[in-house]
Amino acid sequence: MxxxxxxxxxxxxxxxxxxxxxxxxxxxxxxxxxxxxxxxxxxxxxxxxxxxxxxxxxxxxxxxxxxxxxxxxxxxxxxxxxxxxxxxxxxxxxxxxxxxxxxxxxxxxxxxxxxxxxxxxxxxxxxxxxxxxxTRRLVGRYASRVAPPEPAPADGPLTPRELDVLRLLAEGLSNAEIAAALVITRETVKTYVSRILTKLDLRDRVQAVVWAYQTGLVGVTPPAVAPTRSRMPR
Structure with a gap:
């Protein structure tokens, strides 16, 4: 047990x-x-x-x-x-x-x-x-306050597919939603997220989202209507 x-x-x-x-x-x-x-x-x-x-x-x-x-x-x-x-x-x-x-x-x-x-x-x-x-608005505002956005290096450690997963993660999508968007399984999403955290030496999804905003991978402009439903990892 x-x-x-x-x-x-x-x-x-x-x-x-x-x-x-x-x-x-x-x-x-x-x-x-x-x-x-x-x-x-x-x-x-x-x-x-x-x-x-x-x-x-x-x-x-x-x-x-x-x-x-x-x-x-x-x-x-x-x-x-x-x-x-x-x-x-x-x-x-x-x-x-x-x-x-x-x-x-x-x-x-x-x-x-x-x-x-x-x-x-x-x-x-x-x-x-x-x-x-x-919401995404709040996380984006937090990231923009912590440090000025700086472009992610073109030769960074993440593969194009890992960058796709990170972008969707930063948008607030759950593992299930990322899997549906990229037409892959949830287990594959979990594997990508684990690789992203390891490569970037980050502790968890929150730090990954902040990294995405800080490096300009995603913007910090709030959406017209902030999402209201839960965005918990699944």
Whole structure:
């Protein structure tokens, strides 16, 4: 049997922590190994308990969730922990900073329990998760703020087909939608995504999307109507 995914819950509201813990522990493939109410304790517990995923609030006393995420999953961290940011606040700035800090996912607290559970599983599996509210417009704006776009080298490491997959990934398409667009199987898409991450030395799909915007592979101009449905990896 596969060991359950180990989860650390960090939120400064005791009722929220209890609710999350109850929902997560009810799943046979998930296990809450600890909980806390501030970012500094989350960093300490993560180092001791080695969870697979930290469910992290943003606004907390002392060390907030963004800084805690940076210490757990940011650039240069020797043994990063996957972080799923779950917050009440649907503000662009929180998403920008969470992604910059190294978070692998972002959800709102009013999301259905099933979406929280799927988010934990998705992040634990090494994929990235953006809430339905986080559209291509938001990701594009984030990428444009992090660094000025610079053209991707013509002799870069990606093959033409891998570039096609990355473009569609950056447009917000799921694996199933990419497979349909390119007339290939989902497993082939997964293989291409894995190769892209390896060749570009990226952690997950979020970083791949940001790389695509930063290098000008796709533009940052928002679409006329932002998509509203979930764009979770399948």
């Amino acid at each position: 596969t060991a359950p995914v180990r989860v650390l819950v960090c939120d400064d509201q005791a009722l929220i922590r209890t609710g999350f813990t109850t929902i997560i522990d009810a799943q046979p493939d998930l296990e809450v190994v600890g909980e806390c109410g501030d970012g500094r304790t989350a960093v300490h517990l993560a180092g001791r308990l080695r969870p697979d995923v930290v469910v992290m609030d943003v606004r907390m006393p002392g060390l907030d969730g963004i800084e805690a995420t940076r210490l757990l999953a940011g650039a240069g961290v020797p043994d990063p922990v996957k972080v799923l940011v779950v917050t009440t606040f649907n503000l662009d700035e929180y998403v920008y900073e969470a992604l910059r800090a190294g978070a692998s996912g972002f959800l709102l607290k009013d999301a259905p329990p099933a979406q929280l559970l799927d988010g934990i599983r998705t992040v634990a599996a090494g994929s990235a998760l953006l809430a339905p509210e986080v």
